[in-house]
Amino acid sequence: MGIRVGIVGISGFGGGEALRLIAGHPSFELVYAAGEGSAGCRLIDRYPGVPHKLAGLMIEKWDPETLPELDLLFASLPTGASAEALSRVREEVKIVDIGGDHRYVDGWTYGLADVWPDRIRGQSRVANPGCFPAATLNALAPLLAGKLIEPDNIVIDSKTGISGAGRGGGDSKFGYAESNENLQPYGLLKHVHMPEMTTTIERLSGGSASGLVFTPHLVPMTRGVLVTIYCRGNATTRQCVDAAQSFYADRPFVRVTDRPPQTKWATGSNLSFVSYAADPERRLVIAMGVVDNLGKGAAGQAVQNANLICGLSETAGLDLPPVWP
Ligand SMILES: NC(=O)C1=CN([C@@H]2O[C@H](COP(=O)(O)OP(=O)(O)OC[C@H]3O[C@@H](n4cnc5c(N)ncnc54)[C@H](OP(=O)(O)O)[C@@H]3O)[C@@H](O)[C@H]2O)C=CC1
Numbered sequence: 528m529g530i531r532v533g534i535v536g537i538s539g540f541g542g543g544e545a546l547r548l549i550a551g552h553p554s555f556e557l558v559y560a561a562g563e564g565s566a567g568c569r570l571i572d573r574y575p576g577v578p579h580k581l582a583g584l585m586i587e588k589w590d591p592e593t594l595p596e597l598d599l600l601f602a603s604l605p606t607g608a609s610a611e612a613l614s615r616v617r618e619e620v621k622i623v624d625i626g627g628d629h630r631y632v633d634g635w636t637y638g639l640a641d642v643w644p645d646r647i648r649g650q651s652r653v654a655n656p657g658c659f660p661a662a663t664l665n666a667l668a669p670l671l672a673g674k675l676i677e678p679d680n681i682v683i684d685s686k687t688g689i690s691g692a693g694r695g696g697g698d699s700k701f702g703y704a705e706s707n708e709n710l711q712p713y714g715l716l717k718h719v720h721m722p723e724m725t726t727t728i729e730r731l732s733g734g735s736a737s738g739l740v741f742t743p744h745l746v747p748m749t750r751g752v753l754v755t756i757y758c759r760g761n762a763t764t765r766q767c768v769d770a771a772q773s774f775y776a777d778r779p780f781v782r783v784t785d786r787p788p789q790t791k792w793a794t795g796s797n798l799s800f801v802s803y804a805a806d807p808e809r810r811l812v813i814a815m816g817v818v819d820n821l822g823k824g825a826a827g828q829a830v831q832n833a834n835l836i837c838g839l840s841e842t843a844g845l846d847l848p849p850v851w852p
């Protein structure tokens with residue numbers, strides 16, 4: 528038997544992507560699926576394309592006290608719904624929380640897998656980064672570590688596909704008619720991802736990031752996050768690219784590109800693309816990052832973290848090309 532895995536929130540976008548990745552994983556065996564409204568359905572009823580070996584698995588009503596024999600649990604619950612429930616999961620069950628409840632919480636490791644894999648190996652409670660932080664922090668980490676930019680002078684402009692809001696979708700503004708052919712900023716000044724980005728920038732740089740500005744925009748596409756980040760520093764484009772190539776030299780999922788990255792390059796994958804343009808005369812450094820919000824931004828990085836905590840090859844089940852076009 529492989530490593531026995533469960534997913535709670537399997538009917539959602541993040542949980543569904545975790546299901547897709549785990550179904551093709553060489554060491555993980557999905558033995559438990561859970562949810563709320565979807566409880567009582569078989570996986571095949573929810574996902575008509577699920578592989579035959581998983582078709583009959585029933586979605587259980589989520590109850591952390593009555594888990595079957597499990598080695599690893601992926602939690603993909605709405606932020607706010609996992610903190611109390613996951614505290615009741617048996618200690619010996621490893622957990623990767625895709626939601627936001629445990630980022631920089633005591634007892635949990637912030638799972639920025641491409642940047643600090645050694646902090647994650649051997650842990651049993653990992654908080655996956657949010658989708659915007661995943662794209663942003665991978666692009667900024669080499670510049671911060673190399674002191675090429677000022678940590679307190681960073682402006683992040685980002686675009687996201689609509690699946691970033693989940694199947695629940697928050698409210699009616701995520702309907703097709705409201706989203707198609709439309710662009711909208713949201714979460715101005717106080718988006719929930721600000722604290723984890725600020726903390727990580729401070730840890731990577733050793734300086735204050737209290738001046739951080741972050742504005743996301745919803746764009747009419749299904750998947751993908753693009754961040755364009757404006758920073759202050761004297762570096763040239765070549766110095767930024769060289770710093771990133773050296774920082775990520777042995778890392779399997781980060782691609783440093785000369786061209787500005789595009790969201791479609793990452794679709795369906797755990798890849799993260801980073802690129803840079805800098806003008807030292809204006810003390811301007813532009814960092815760009817692309818991820819699939821459901822890949823590196825959620826389930827892809829969650830499986831990468833699970834591989835790390837289970838002592839597996841980091842790329843197990845993830846070494847797939849993106850979907851194109
Ligand atoms: N979508 C994205 O791109 C990203 C999402 N995240 C985070 O991942 C988490 C899940 O997001 P996402 O998949 O998009 O959301 P969805 O709205 O698509 O799915 C939410 C899931 O949670 C389940 N659920 C809700 N309430 C309960 C409950 N009380 N008990 C058990 N299950 C419950 C739902 O199950 P049911 O249908 O059975 O009721 C559903 O499967 C969130 O914290 C989100 O912030 C993080 C990064 C990116």
Ligand SMILES: CC(=O)N[C@@H](CCC(=O)OP(=O)(O)O)C(=O)O
Pocket residue numbers: 606625626627656657658659687688689690691692693714719720743745
């Ligand atoms: C389009 C959209 O609404 N996207 C979500 C980000 C999804 C995510 O990363 O969620 P958590 O941090 O909650 O895990 C948002 O901006 O809140």
